[in-house]
Amino acid sequence: GENVEQHPSTLSVQEGDSAVIKCTYSDSASNYFPWYKQELGKGPQLIIDIRSNVGEKKDQRIAVTLNKTAKHFSLHITETQPEDSAVYFCAASRGGTSYGKLTFGQGTILTVHP
Amino acid sequence: DAGVIQSPRHEVTEMGQEVTLRCKPISGHNSLFWYRQTMMRGLELLIYFNNNVPIDDSGMPEDRFSAKMPNASFSTLKIQPSEPRDSAVYFCASSLQVGTDGNTIYFGEGSWLTVV
Numbered sequence: 001g002e003n004v005e006q007h008p009s010t011l012s013v014q015e016g017d018s019a020v021i022k023c024t025y026s027d028s029a030s031n032y033f034p035w036y037k038q039e040l041g042k043g044p045q046l047i048i049d050i051r052s053n054v055g056e057k058k059d060q061r062i063a064v065t066l067n068k069t070a071k072h073f074s075l076h077i078t079e080t081q082p083e084d085s086a087v088y089f090c091a092a093s094r095g096g097t098s099y100g101k102l103t104f105g106q107g108t109i110l111t112v113h114p
Numbered sequence: 115d116a117g118v119i120q121s122p123r124h125e126v127t128e129m130g131q132e133v134t135l136r137c138k139p140i141s142g143h144n145s146l147f148w149y150r151q152t153m154m155r156g157l158e159l160l161i162y163f164n165n166n167v168p169i170d171d172s173g174m175p176e177d178r179f180s181a182k183m184p185n186a187s188f189s190t191l192k193i194q195p196s197e198p199r200d201s202a203v204y205f206c207a208s209s210l211q212v213g214t215d216g217n218t219i220y221f222g223e224g225s226w227l228t229v230v
Contacts, residue, residue: 034219043118043205043221044157089157100147100209100219101170104157 002027004092006105014113019080021108023090024072032095033066033073034102038087047088048075051095080112116140118222120206126228132194135225138187139208147207147219148181148191157205163189164211196229203227 003026013019025033031052036044050057050064050073057064061080066073077084087109091102119138127133139146147162161171163183171181178197183189193200203224210217 036221041223043207043223045221046218049218091157097164097169097211099211100145100162100207101159102157102219103159106156 002030002092002094002103004090004103004105006090006108008108009106010109010111012111012113013080015080015082017080019075019077019084019110019112021075021088021090021110022072023074023092023105024070025092025103026071027092027094027103028071029094030092032093032099033064034091035062035064035075036089036091036104038089038107040086044089077110080110082112082114085110085112118206118208118220120204120222120225122225123223124226124228126230127196129197129229130195131229132192133196133200133227133229135191135204135206135227137189137191137206137222139189139206140220141187143208143210143220144186145209145211145219146183146189147209148189149205149207149221151203151205151224152201160191160204193227196227198229201228 006023034049037047038044061078063076087107090105093102121136148160151157160173161181166183181191205224207219207221209219
């Protein structure tokens with residue numbers, strides 16, 4: 001089955017700095033890669049996703065890049081703000097009828113210091 | 115939109131008791147997922163339904179776990195008998211599957227289960 005590795009497990013940055021979280025996956029058939037943000041006591045919330053026919057996607061301060069050859073994808077957050085502090089998860093699935101069968105990374109605890 | 119609604123939000127039960135977790139997906143969504151989150155294993159898919167039919171239950175840990183979706187607006191996850199190792203946060207999620215590609219998966223707030 002799919003295995004998703006996520007690094008780093010914790011990340012501490014100053015407000016205004018950039019944050020980068022990286023994930024690798026093992027299943028070459030995976031083609032859907034969402035990123036979720038989870039705040040304390042809440043469920044994961046999708047912040048951005050990318051599909052295998054796209055190499056990069058950006059939404060305001062958040063961007064995701066995908067390298068299918070190397071089987072890795074990354075989340076980039078620019079101009080970080082204290083409210084970006086949360087746990088971030090990457091995930092992967094095969095898409096199609098299995099798009100919801102997500103395999104999650106272990107999570108990254110991001111702390112943005114004012 | 116009210117989002118995915120789960121109940122109970124918190125449950126503490128004794129080992130051996132039956133536990134039933136409930137979920138109301140977002141209206142109009144045709145796919146429903148049950149995930150479990152623990153410190154040791156992270157987030158893992160237990161089962162998912164499409165149009166009320168279970169499609170993949172390979173993540174269900176053992177026979178003590180069962181899930182049903184009697185209609186498009188309600189699903190249950192039952193654990194009988196419960197064991198301390200079942201303590202976790204159980205998330206229900208739903209999505210509108212369009213064609214053969216997916217759409218955003220929306221998670222509920224979770225049911226925090228503690229088995230003592």
